[in-house]
Amino acid sequence: xxxxxxxxxxxxxxxxxxxxxxxxxxxxxxxxxxxxxxxxxxxxxxxxxxxxxxxxxxxxxxxxxxxxxxxxxxxxxxxxxxxxxxxxxxxxxxxxxxxxxxxxxxxxxxxxxxxxxxxxxxxxxxxxxxxxxxxxxxxxxxxxxxxxxxxxxxxxxxxxxxxxxxxxxxxxxxxxxxxxxxxxxxxxxxxxxxxxxxxxxxxxxxxxxxxxxxxxxxxxxxxxxxxxxxxxxxxxxxxxxxxxxxxxxxxxxxxxxxxxxxxxxxxxxxxxxxxxxxxxxxxxxxxxxxxxxxxxxxxxxxxxxxxxxxxxxxxxxxxxxxxxxxxxxxxxxxxxxxxxxxxxxxxxxxxxxxxxxxxxxxxxxxxxxxxxxxxxxxxxxxxxxxxxxxxxxxxxxxxxxxxxxxxxxxxxxxxxxxxxxxxxxxxxxxxxxxxxxxxxxxxxxxxxxxxxxxxxxxxxxxxxxxxxxxxxxxxxxxxxxxxxxxxxxxxxxxxxxxxxxxxxxxxxxxxxxxxxxxxxxxxxxxxxxxxxxxxxxx
Numbered sequence: 408x409x410x411x412x413x414x415x416x417x418x419x420x421x422x423x424x425x426x427x428x429x430x431x432x433x434x435x436x437x438x439x440x441x442x443x444x445x446x447x448x449x450x451x452x453x454x455x456x457x458x459x460x461x462x463x464x465x466x467x468x469x470x471x472x473x474x475x476x477x478x479x480x481x482x483x484x485x486x487x488x489x490x491x492x493x494x495x496x497x498x499x500x501x502x503x504x505x506x507x508x509x510x511x512x513x514x515x516x517x518x519x520x521x522x523x524x525x526x527x528x529x530x531x532x533x534x535x536x537x538x539x540x541x542x543x544x545x546x547x548x549x550x551x552x553x554x555x556x557x558x559x560x561x562x563x564x565x566x567x568x569x570x571x572x573x574x575x576x577x578x579x580x581x582x583x584x585x586x587x588x589x590x591x592x593x594x595x596x597x598x599x600x601x602x603x604x605x606x607x608x609x610x611x612x613x614x615x616x617x618x619x620x621x622x623x624x625x626x627x628x629x630x631x632x633x634x635x636x637x638x639x640x641x642x643x644x645x646x647x648x649x650x651x652x653x654x655x656x657x658x659x660x661x662x663x664x665x666x667x668x669x670x671x672x673x674x675x676x677x678x679x680x681x682x683x684x685x686x687x688x689x690x691x692x693x694x695x696x697x698x699x700x701x702x703x704x705x706x707x708x709x710x711x712x713x714x715x716x717x718x719x720x721x722x723x724x725x726x727x728x729x730x731x732x733x734x735x736x737x738x739x740x741x742x743x744x745x746x747x748x749x750x751x752x753x754x755x756x757x758x759x760x761x762x763x764x765x766x767x768x769x770x771x772x773x774x775x776x777x778x779x780x781x782x783x784x785x786x787x788x789x790x791x792x793x794x795x796x797x798x799x800x801x802x803x804x805x806x807x808x809x810x811x812x813x814x815x816x817x818x819x820x821x822x823x824x825x826x827x828x829x830x831x832x833x834x835x836x837x838x839x840x841x842x843x844x845x846x847x848x849x850x851x852x853x854x855x856x857x858x859x860x861x862x863x864x865x866x867x868x869x870x871x872x873x874x875x876x877x878x879x880x881x882x883x884x885x886x887x888x889x890x891x892x893x894x895x896x897x898x899x900x901x902x903x904x905x906x907x908x909x910x911x912x913x914x915x916x917x918x919x920x921x922x923x924x925x926x927x928x929x930x931x932x933x934x935x936x937x938x939x940x941x942x943x944x945x
Contacts, residue, residue: 436529437499438469441492441510444535449494451567452516452536453753455509456490456499463488464506470495474563480751482695487751491567501525510534513569513755514549514784515542517821517849539850540788540819542760543605547788548572548772549758552633552661553687553744555579556754558600558608564747565606570755572606572772574633578613583620583627583922584642587613599769607769609634615643616663620921627918628667630677631744633659634773644669644926650677659777661742664688665728666700668917671910672933674737681776682729682739684783684884685757687746694718694879695751703727704906719880726870726884730833731903733866733887735940740779740799741886757785762797779886786881787824791816791855791869798868798886805893811858812890818853818871818883819846825874829857831867832897841871863895901944908937 441452456464465477465488473495479488490497506523516536523532542549550572556564561573578587600608616629632639632649635658641648653660661681662670673679688696697715703724710720732739747754760782761775775781779799782789791798794812802812814829824841841853859867866887873881915930922930 434500434502435525435527437466437501437506437508437523437525437532438496438529439466439498439508439532439534440496441494441512441534441536444537450512450516450536451492451494451563452510452512452534453489453491453567454497455488455507456501457488457507457509458501459505464499464501465490466492466497466499468493468495469498473497476560476563476567478747478753480749482751483693485690485692485695485751487690487692487753489753491564493563493566503527508532508534510536511753512536512567514758514786514788515540515569537848539821539846539848542788543571543767545790546764547760547762548605548767549755549760550574550743550772550776551745551747551755551758552681552742553614553631553663553683553746554754555746555748558610560748561608561754562600562602564754565602565608568753568755570606570758571767572609572769573754574609574612574631576612576614576631577610578638580613580615580642581618582622582642583617583625583644586642587615587639605767609769609773611635613639614663615646615649617643623921625918625921626667627669628673629663630673630679631661631663633661633681644922645929646673646677646926647929654678657773659773661744662739663744664700665725668701668914670701671907671937672914672930674732674739675933675936676929679737679739681742682732683744684725684729684741685743685759685785685882686725687744687750687752688721689718689745689757689785690750690752691756692751694721696721701910704902704909706902706906722880722882727833730830731899731907734833734897734899734903735907735937736897736899738779738887738889740776741781741783741884742776743783757783759783760788782883782885784881784883786822786873787818787820787871787883789816789818789869789871789883789885791885793867793888793890796888798888801889801891803891803893807863807892807895808861808890811860812867814855814857814859814867814869816855816869818855820851820853820871820873822873822875822881823851824853825872827853827855827869827871829859829867829869831859832865833900833903836867861890861892864892864897865890866897896943898943898945899940901941904937904941904944908934908941911937 468475473493548571613632617627636656659680703709743757743759762780823843827839829837843851868887870884
C-alpha cells in the first residue's frame with residue numbers, strides 16, 4: 408500500500424545520482440520514454456514517481472535537447488508532486504524498492520499507472536499513452552485563464568499538458584491602490600509567444616488580488632484581466648477605470664472566484680466577461696478548501712459533511728452563483744483557471760475548450776471564448792447544440808414558441824458518466840441517463856437528445872458528471888444558449904436577488920471608512936442594480 412508522505416522540502420525528495428548502469432556506480436537508474444500508442448511518436452507528458460514509503464522522485468531529461476520541470480505544492484493533505492517532461496527520454500535516480508509510476512498527458516489521453524520494482528540494475532520503461540479523443544481535430548482548443556508559471560516553464564509545461572492557450576500573470580498586485588505598472592514582476596515578453604502551430608502564450612495579463620488596504624489586512628478579492636495591450640497605471644479600488652481600459656483594448660475580465668468579498672460588486676460595475684466555473688480550488692489531488700470566503704446561502708442546499716463543504720458542494724456553490732447571475736441578465740461566459748504555480752494542481756487540470764472556426768490563432772481563440780463557443784471541463788468532453796446552433800448563441804423569436812427547442816449532441820469521457828443535466832434558467836429541467844457506449848479507444852459515448860419548452864426569455868446549458876471510484880467528481884459544463892422572446896423578459900428568482908443584495912450590503916458595511924468615496928460609490932451602484940432587479944423578481 409502506498410501511503411502519503413509529505414517531505415520537508417523539495418531537496419529532500421530529489422535524489423541526484425550517477426548515470427551508471429549498476430548499483431556499484433551509484434543508485435540504480437529508472438530510464439523511461441513516453442510514446443503515443445498508435446503512432447509510436449514520442450510525447451511530452453506529466454510523470455509521477457511515488458516510492459512505497461511515500462517519497463516522491465522527480466526525473467530529469469536524458470537528452471541535451473530535452474527539458475524537465477519538477478513541480479511540488481501542498482495544502483494540508485493535498486499533495487501535487489510531478490515532473491513535466493519534454494518528448495525525450497527521461498531518467499530518475501532511485502534506490503532499490505517498489506514504485507508507482509503514473510503518466511498523464513492533459514485530458515485527451517488515458518492515464519497509465521505502472522507498478523515498478525527497482526533491483527540492483529537500471530531499469531528501462533516505455534509508457535504507451537492511448538488517445539481517446541482528438542479535440543483539435545474537431546476544432547476545439549483548450550486554455551487555462553489563471554496561470555502563475557513563467558514563460559520559460561510554460562514552454563515545457565504547456566506541451567506536456569497539451570494546453571493550447573495560457574495567460575501567465577505578468578502583473579500580480581495584492582495591495583489596494585497600487586498600480587501594477589510598477590510591479591517588478593512586469594518584465595516578461597509583451598508579444599504572444601508561439602510555441603508551435605497550436606500552442607501560444609498570451610503574456611500580457613494582470614491580476615488584482617487585494618488582501619491589504621492602507622497596509623492593513625482587508626481582503627477584497629481578485630479579478631483577472633486577460634490580453635490587455637498596455638500596462639495599467641492605476642490601482643484598485645475603484646475598479647471602473649481598469650474595466651474601461653481593459654475593454655477599450657479588447658481584453659477580457661475574468662471573475663476569479665465567486666466567494667471573494669467584492670465579487671458580486673464587480674459583475675455589474677466592471678461588466679465582467681468570464682466566470683471561472685472550474686477555478687483554482689478544483690484540484691487533481693484532494694479537495695482542500697472546505698471553509699473559505701463567503702458562505703453559501705441556505706436556499707442552495709450546498710453539500711457538507713463532517714469536515715465542511717465537500718468537493719461537490721464547492722462545485723455546486725459555484726454553479727448556483729453563476730446561475731443567479733445569468734438569471735439577473737449578466738451574460739457571463741464560462742472560463743477555467745488553475746493558478747498552477749501557486750496551488751497543488753497541474754496546469755490545465757480545469758480547462759476551457761473554445762471552438763475555433765478555421766485555422767487556430769490566439770485572436771481566433773479569444774474571439775471564440777468571448778462568444779461563448781465553449782465548455783469547461785475537468786474530465787469529460789461535451790459537444791452540444793440548440794436547434795443546430797453552437798453554445799453561446801442567441802436565438803431571437805418574436806413570440807412564444809409553439810414548438811420545443813431541441814438540445815442535441817454527445818459527451819465523450821474517459822470514465823463512465825454518472826448523469827447529464829439540462830439546465831434551464833438555473834434549474835435542472837431534465838436528467839439524462841448516460842448511454843456510456845464503449846468507443847474503439849476505450850472511452851465512453853453518451854448521446855444527448857432532449858426537447859425543451861420555452862415560455863419566456865430563457866437560457867439553457869448542459870452539464871455532465873463522472874463519479875470516480877474514490878468519490879471524486881469530474882464535470883463538464885457548456886456555455887449557455889440564450890433564447891430571447893420579445894416582450895417576455897428573463898426574470899430572476901427573488902431568493903437569488905436577495906442573496907446578491909445581502910452580499911453587497913455586507914461588503915458595503917464592512918468597507919465603509921476603509922475605502923475611498925469613489926469605491927464606496929461603486930458598491931452603492933451595484934446594490935442599486937440588484938435592488939432594481941428585485942422589483943421584477945419571481
